[in-house]
Amino acid sequence: MTSSVGIVIPELIAFETALDLERGRSLPRYDLMVETYGTLDADKNNAVLVCHALSGDHHAAGYHDTESNKPGWWDHYIGPGKCIDTDLFFVVSLNNLGGCSGSTGPLSINPVTGKAYGPDFPEITILDWVHAQARLADHLGIEKFAAIVGGSLGGMQALQWSITYPDRLAAALIIAATPRLTAQNIAFNEVARQAIIRDPNFFDGNYADYDVIPASGVSLARMVGHITYLSDIAMGKKFGRSLPRDDHDANGVNFAVEQYLRYQGQQFSGHFDANTYILMTRALDYFDPTKNGLTTLPNVLKSTVCKFLILSFTTDWRFSPSRSEEIVDALIQADKQVSYTRLESAHGHDAFLIPDATYERIFKAFMNRIHLDLRGIQ
Amino acid sequence: MTSSVGIVIPELIAFETALDLERGRSLPRYDLMVETYGTLDADKNNAVLVCHALSGDHHAAGYHDTESNKPGWWDHYIGPGKCIDTDLFFVVSLNNLGGCSGSTGPLSINPVTGKAYGPDFPEITILDWVHAQARLADHLGIEKFAAIVGGSLGGMQALQWSITYPDRLAAALIIAATPRLTAQNIAFNEVARQAIIRDPNFFDGNYADYDVIPASGVSLARMVGHITYLSDIAMGKKFGRSLPRDDHDANGVNFAVEQYLRYQGQQFSGHFDANTYILMTRALDYFDPTKNGLTTLPNVLKSTVCKFLILSFTTDWRFSPSRSEEIVDALIQADKQVSYTRLESAHGHDAFLIPDATYERIFKAFMNRIHLDLRGIQ
Numbered sequence: 001m002t003s004s005v006g007i008v009i010p011e012l013i014a015f016e017t018a019l020d021l022e023r024g025r026s027l028p029r030y031d032l033m034v035e036t037y038g039t040l041d042a043d044k045n046n047a048v049l050v051c052h053a054l055s056g057d058h059h060a061a062g063y064h065d066t067e068s069n070k071p072g073w074w075d076h077y078i079g080p081g082k083c084i085d086t087d088l089f090f091v092v093s094l095n096n097l098g099g100c101s102g103s104t105g106p107l108s109i110n111p112v113t114g115k116a117y118g119p120d121f122p123e124i125t126i127l128d129w130v131h132a133q134a135r136l137a138d139h140l141g142i143e144k145f146a147a148i149v150g151g152s153l154g155g156m157q158a159l160q161w162s163i164t165y166p167d168r169l170a171a172a173l174i175i176a177a178t179p180r181l182t183a184q185n186i187a188f189n190e191v192a193r194q195a196i197i198r199d200p201n202f203f204d205g206n207y208a209d210y211d212v213i214p215a216s217g218v219s220l221a222r223m224v225g226h227i228t229y230l231s232d233i234a235m236g237k238k239f240g241r242s243l244p245r246d247d248h249d250a251n252g253v254n255f256a257v258e259q260y261l262r263y264q265g266q267q268f269s270g271h272f273d274a275n276t277y278i279l280m281t282r283a284l285d286y287f288d289p290t291k292n293g294l295t296t297l298p299n300v301l302k303s304t305v306c307k308f309l310i311l312s313f314t315t316d317w318r319f320s321p322s323r324s325e326e327i328v329d330a331l332i333q334a335d336k337q338v339s340y341t342r343l344e345s346a347h348g349h350d351a352f353l354i355p356d357a358t359y360e361r362i363f364k365a366f367m368n369r370i371h372l373d374l375r376g377i378q
Numbered sequence: 379m380t381s382s383v384g385i386v387i388p389e390l391i392a393f394e395t396a397l398d399l400e401r402g403r404s405l406p407r408y409d410l411m412v413e414t415y416g417t418l419d420a421d422k423n424n425a426v427l428v429c430h431a432l433s434g435d436h437h438a439a440g441y442h443d444t445e446s447n448k449p450g451w452w453d454h455y456i457g458p459g460k461c462i463d464t465d466l467f468f469v470v471s472l473n474n475l476g477g478c479s480g481s482t483g484p485l486s487i488n489p490v491t492g493k494a495y496g497p498d499f500p501e502i503t504i505l506d507w508v509h510a511q512a513r514l515a516d517h518l519g520i521e522k523f524a525a526i527v528g529g530s531l532g533g534m535q536a537l538q539w540s541i542t543y544p545d546r547l548a549a550a551l552i553i554a555a556t557p558r559l560t561a562q563n564i565a566f567n568e569v570a571r572q573a574i575i576r577d578p579n580f581f582d583g584n585y586a587d588y589d590v591i592p593a594s595g596v597s598l599a600r601m602v603g604h605i606t607y608l609s610d611i612a613m614g615k616k617f618g619r620s621l622p623r624d625d626h627d628a629n630g631v632n633f634a635v636e637q638y639l640r641y642q643g644q645q646f647s648g649h650f651d652a653n654t655y656i657l658m659t660r661a662l663d664y665f666d667p668t669k670n671g672l673t674t675l676p677n678v679l680k681s682t683v684c685k686f687l688i689l690s691f692t693t694d695w696r697f698s699p700s701r702s703e704e705i706v707d708a709l710i711q712a713d714k715q716v717s718y719t720r721l722e723s724a725h726g727h728d729a730f731l732i733p734d735a736t737y738e739r740i741f742k743a744f745m746n747r748i749h750l751d752l753r754g755i756q
Contacts (some may be wrong), residue, residue: 183613183635184610186468194598194640285633
């Protein structure tokens with residue numbers, strides 16, 4: 001396939017040293033499911049870490065088999081000649097700790113009890129992910145990333161990296177992110193969690209013991225989430241007030257947007273673990289580099305040394321441009337190298353996943369500049 | 379109590395003539411629960427109809443007993459000397475058809491079956507409400523209202539009145555409303571409905587047969603709704619990212635906003651009927667004076683003859699100012715008398731219920747002008 005990384009095979013990498021977690025507990029051991037694209041240079045300085053968002057996974061580019069017609073979630077932006085050019089960069093993409101796509105998470109066996117963790121899986125924070133990713137870098141022999149890149153929750157990981165391991169990345173690309181969630185953001189996450197928790201098949205998170213999944217609750221949670229990913233404009237363009245084929249069908253569906261949301265929710269609930277969804281939303285809620293106002297963002301960012309590119313999208317109301325601009329302002333106050341673009345888009349928060357010529361041009365130019373930096377070219 | 383209408387006694391008024399409904403069915407008979415405040419003039423021209431929003435009822439002002447410290451939902455705006463001055467106007471407020479506060483609705487006995495309607499209660503539209511309200515006016519001997527006033531869904535009733543019974547109102551005050559819902563509005567309503575429908579205690583709406591209520595689903599629906607009533611700013615001011623007394627309490631509550639939403643949801647689910655909630659959100663979804671684009675709003679509004687005051691609030695993102703401005707623009711195109719103010723407020727959609735000096739001043743001036751008009755004073 002033209003400009004695709006082609007068939008990729010994920011690798012499960014085991015980490016046998018315990019990881020102490022920010023909120024107090026520790027994981028005795030863990031696995032990370034990882035994909036890489038491109039080739040690591042002999043001096044190992046061309047690695048790019050891609051961090052995924054709430055429902056993402058390690059499969060960011062290419063295909064898992066020749067039959068598959070579903071590429072990785074950021075395939076448009078990762079590949080030969082693409083924004084993250086796999087002819088130039090060695091790309092590392094992983095399923096985060098607590099995930100449900102192969103890395104150690106609630107579905108994994110707790111070595112202490114011999115049973116799946118389920119709801120007893122420890123709370124994970126963005127800082128924990130960053131530590132786990134740093135160990136993955138150690139394992140791969142990567143001392144310093146050329147760039148760490150992510151959208152939404154992924155961008156928050158890139159931001160945390162710049163703070164926690166300032167010397168281990170040359171650049172951070174933070175897209176459609178926020179320095180911390182607002183009360184409204186938390187409220188939407190809480191509704192999603194409550195939808196799951198109130199599903200009678202949830203059993204306090206022990207649904208595996210009953211051989212069921214809280215599909216209805218997860219589906220509802222996804223429906224709520226989905227509304228916040230799309231702009232009012234995008235939804236209007238896509239559905240307007242149009243009716244599905246049969247007005248008021250047997251399932252009580254009246255408008256096309258209802259049909260779409262139900263379908264999306266149902267699809268998602270079939271493959272995404274409920275305990276992971278709760279864990280991921282909690283990680284979002286708790287993220288706050290200022291430690292609940294104990295310090296300020298410019299203060300926290302003083303120690304950073306990488307270049308920053310911050311991107312936001314005009315119709316994103318989940319993490320609006322003004323939230324990205326808080327990061328930009330703080331970086332400027334901290335006297336750091338930062339570029340920022342507020343991109344015109346009708347696609348809301350989802351815009352970071354969607355092809356767009358201007359977005360691509362800026363993304364690619366930044367990555368090319370990083371590559372020139374690596375080669376010492378001014 | 380100063381400037382209160384004092385103790386009010388709601389009255390149940392029976393209508394024994396069948397009402398044919400817009401979506402095809404009919405109600406053989408029905409009751410409306412009504413409150414009135416102030417005195418109807420001898421020539422019966424000083425009546426003001428107040429229309430309620432999704433979860434409102436007939437109890438708009440005053441108190442139901444001397445023990446009660448909970449006034450009607452718009453008590454700040456209705457009373458002696460207030461915006462809707464009960465020294466000047468005779469105010470009529472009712473629980474709409476399909477409601478759950480005394481008017482005929484899903485909780486009422488279907489005279490045909492001798493059983494409560496439950497989910498078999500016919501679908502009700504805003505046009506149906508307007509017809510039922512017109513019959514109430516007939517019953518009270520009111521040929522023409524001095525004004526019809528409402529916020530949100532209430533404003534949409536006022537708009538429909540101006541179209542359906544142009545000669546029966548002198549003025550329409552339409553606050554924080556919209557000429558029709560967007561796909562995003564419908565999507566939020568759909569999530570709320572799904573939360574209710576998926577509650578195992580819902581039993582396809584027949585929960586009364588099982589002596590249960592789908593409290594969990596209704597509570598979740600209210601949580602979703604509540605987020606859309608408040609602005610991001612208002613939520614931020616009220617809760618920020620503050621934690622409740624015990625970080626991570628026994629119920630898994632982490633942030634104050636979570637605690638608040640759960641409490642609000644729980645309170646609501648104890649007194650609001652699930653079938654009514656579904657019915658009310660459907661009425662919202664279906665409202666569209668242009669009949670799904672068959673005609674245009676200016677065209678529809680051509681037949682109106684009343685004065686209009688349209689009010690919106692800057693941080694209202696449920697029905698944003700631009701939606702009010704669609705009504706204003708259409709009225710201007712139709713060459714009608716319209717005043718419009720976009721009010722500064724931090725309170726989001728809820729602003730229409732909240733005391734605010736500028737809002738009060740404009741509201742009161744409009745109502746006073748109407749009173750002068752009644753007396754023939756230029």
